[in-house]
Amino acid sequence: MTAKVHVDLPGRAYDIHIGPGLIAQAGAHLAALGGRRHICIITDDNVARLHLAGLQGALSAAGLTSSALALPPGEATKSWTQLEHVTEWLLAQKVERKDCVIAFGGGVIGDLAGFAAAILRRGVRFVQIPTSLLAQVDSSVGGKTGINSPHGKNLIGAFHQPALVLADTYLLGTLPERDFLAGYGEVVKYGLLGDAAFFDWLETSAPGMAAGDMDARVRAVTRSCEMKADIVRRDETEQGDRALLNLGHTFCHALESATGYSDRLLHGEGVAIGCALAFELSARLGLCSQEDPSRVRAHLRAMGMKVDISDIPGDLPGAEALLHLMGQDKKVQDGKLRFILARGIGEAFITSDVPGDAVLDLLRDALRS
Numbered sequence: 001m002t003a004k005v006h007v008d009l010p011g012r013a014y015d016i017h018i019g020p021g022l023i024a025q026a027g028a029h030l031a032a033l034g035g036r037r038h039i040c041i042i043t044d045d046n047v048a049r050l051h052l053a054g055l056q057g058a059l060s061a062a063g064l065t066s067s068a069l070a071l072p073p074g075e076a077t078k079s080w081t082q083l084e085h086v087t088e089w090l091l092a093q094k095v096e097r098k099d100c101v102i103a104f105g106g107g108v109i110g111d112l113a114g115f116a117a118a119i120l121r122r123g124v125r126f127v128q129i130p131t132s133l134l135a136q137v138d139s140s141v142g143g144k145t146g147i148n149s150p151h152g153k154n155l156i157g158a159f160h161q162p163a164l165v166l167a168d169t170y171l172l173g174t175l176p177e178r179d180f181l182a183g184y185g186e187v188v189k190y191g192l193l194g195d196a197a198f199f200d201w202l203e204t205s206a207p208g209m210a211a212g213d214m215d216a217r218v219r220a221v222t223r224s225c226e227m228k229a230d231i232v233r234r235d236e237t238e239q240g241d242r243a244l245l246n247l248g249h250t251f252c253h254a255l256e257s258a259t260g261y262s263d264r265l266l267h268g269e270g271v272a273i274g275c276a277l278a279f280e281l282s283a284r285l286g287l288c289s290q291e292d293p294s295r296v297r298a299h300l301r302a303m304g305m306k307v308d309i310s311d312i313p314g315d316l317p318g319a320e321a322l323l324h325l326m327g328q329d330k331k332v333q334d335g336k337l338r339f340i341l342a343r344g345i346g347e348a349f350i351t352s353d354v355p356g357d358a359v360l361d362l363l364r365d366a367l368r369s
Contacts, residue, residue, distance in 0.1 A: 001215050003222040007141065007229045009236060012161040016141060016225050019218055022168035023054050023129070027062025030127065033163055035098040040090055041068040042113035043104040044077070047131050050174050055104060055129070067093055068104075075261040077108050078147040078154075086116040090124075100125045100163060106132035106179075107139035107267065111154070114145030118160035128165045132175060133183025134268045136167040137190070137224035138245075142232040148261060152325070153253045159237055167225070169217045180210060181305050182268030185248075185275070187220050190227045192275055192296065193247045196346030198223055203299055210303065243350050247340040248274030254325035255309070258316050269306045276300060276307050281362050282341040285354070292345055309366040319363035323356070 002019030017029070030039060039059055043052060048070040059066045069089050071077050095101065103113035103126055110128055117126035128140035146157020172180060184206065191199030202220070209216035228245065235242040252270030259265045279293035300307045309316065316322070326337055336352040337359075343349065 001218050003218060005222060005225045005229050007161070008233050009161060012143075014162055014164055016165040016167060016229070018136070018167045018169065018221050018225065020168065020170040020214055022166045023051065023171070024058050026055055026129065026166055027058040027060070027064055029164060029166060030059060030064060030100060030102075031062045033100055033125070033127070035100055035125070036096060037064050038093075039064050039066040039100060039102060040093050040095055041066055041102045041104050042086055042109055042116070043068055043070050044073040044106075044109055045070050046073045047105045047109070051131065051171060052104070055102075071109070071112075073105075073108070074263070075108055075148070075256075075267070078112050080147065080156075082112060083116060083147055086112060087120055090116060090120055095120060095124055097121050097124050100127050102127050102129055103140075103162075104129045104131065105135070106130065107135045110135050110139050111145050111157070112147060114143075114160055114162070115147060115157055118145055118158040123160065125163045126160070128162045130165070130167055131171045133172055133180055133221075134186050135183075136169070136172075136221050137183065138186040138228065140165050140167070141225055141228050142242075142245075143236065153256055153261070161236075167221055169214060169221060172217060173212065177210075178266065181303060182266040182272075184210065184303060185268035185270075185272035185300075185305065187224050188299070189245075189247050189271060189275055190224045192279070192342065192345055193244050193340070193348035194227060194346055195223070196344070198227075199299075199345050206299075206303060240350075243338060244340055244348050247342075247348050248272070248276075248278050250274065250326055250337060250339055251277045254322050255312065255316075257325045258322060259312065259314070264314055265306075265312050272300050272305050273307060273309060273311070277309075277362060277366065278340060279342055281339070281354070281358065282343070284358060284362065285341070288342055288344045288347075292342065295345065308369055309363075310369050316367065319360050319367060322363050323360055326359075 005016040103110045130136045130140035143161035146154045149155045248271045251274035282288045
């Protein structure tokens with residue numbers, strides 16, 4: 001079972017191929033894009049150990065040569081130091097504008113390699129081959145690239161669309177359970193923000209997907225990519241509707257910053273907690289019924305995911321400090337935090353009209369629970 005989603009952007013359109021076994025077809029896809037017959041691959045040590053030989057073999061079978069740079073895994077790699085490392089390595093490889101750089105890894109590698117491609121020679125082409133569920137359903141699609149700053153997550157970056165995305169769902173079988181479930185935080189987000197029927201399907205089918213049901217995995221990745229592609233087509237650079245994709249992320253980014261972008265909290269885990277908090281805030285503001293946040297939390301808990309701030313190990317700063325960290329988020333406009341709230345499951349909307357006291361009270365209650 002394979003699927004294809006088209007991202008329809010004038011002059012920058014591309015396809016997302018989804019299904020098992022796509023790594024074996026990577027050589028044919030890359031050769032069809034043209035450019036030099038030498039391909040540069042950016043990956044991380046974990047992905048390189050498991051999958052790099054297979055990818056390079058597929059490229060070789062299509063008459064392409066390749067070189068690879070493997071970086072340390074983890075969020076700390078999205079840094080100035082590693083960005084310099086990647087760009088200087090690509091320059092040493094004599095990468096040209098019409099070449100294709102492959103980002104072969106999860107969201108960290110995709111963001112970093114994509115940003116390096118965006119700024120190298122004022123823009124070279126790159127291909128996303130996402131290896132994590134989170135990257136396949138979210139970060140590999142839509143052209144957001146960047147690195148982190150001590151001031152916050154993804155504050156330095158550029159919009160740079162890939163030329164192609166190959167989401168090989170076989171690769172999901174090699175993910176540790178925690179990483180797979182963290183990626184599921186982004187999958188469930190799509191149902192919560194704009195497709196109640198998809199959320200209904202996830203409630204019954206996601207346990208099987210987590211257990212290895214390949215058809216369910218392909219369907220979940222495809223529907224997520226369809227929804228993201230549609231939003232990106234309408235609003236490529238996040239002037240309006242694209243902000244809906246940040247459901248849960250205002251809370252998430254503050255929690256990631258508070259935990260030092262460490263393994264204490266993976267990004268998708270923060271998204272899941274953030275979605276639960278966003279629905280709880282919506283209910284407190286009278287926007288949706290209390291049944292909605294209860295349903296969200298029950299599903300996340302049934303999937304074995306982090307749901308509450310108290311699920312994060314170690315100490316956290318107080319509510320005021322977390323609110324201050326939220327103020328560094330990219331979604332701040334004219335000094336006002338933009339929240340993605342909901343009138344119900346599948347009915348998210350963007351607002352800046354959220355009382356600060358309501359957010360503080362929510363955070364205080366969450367920290368006490």
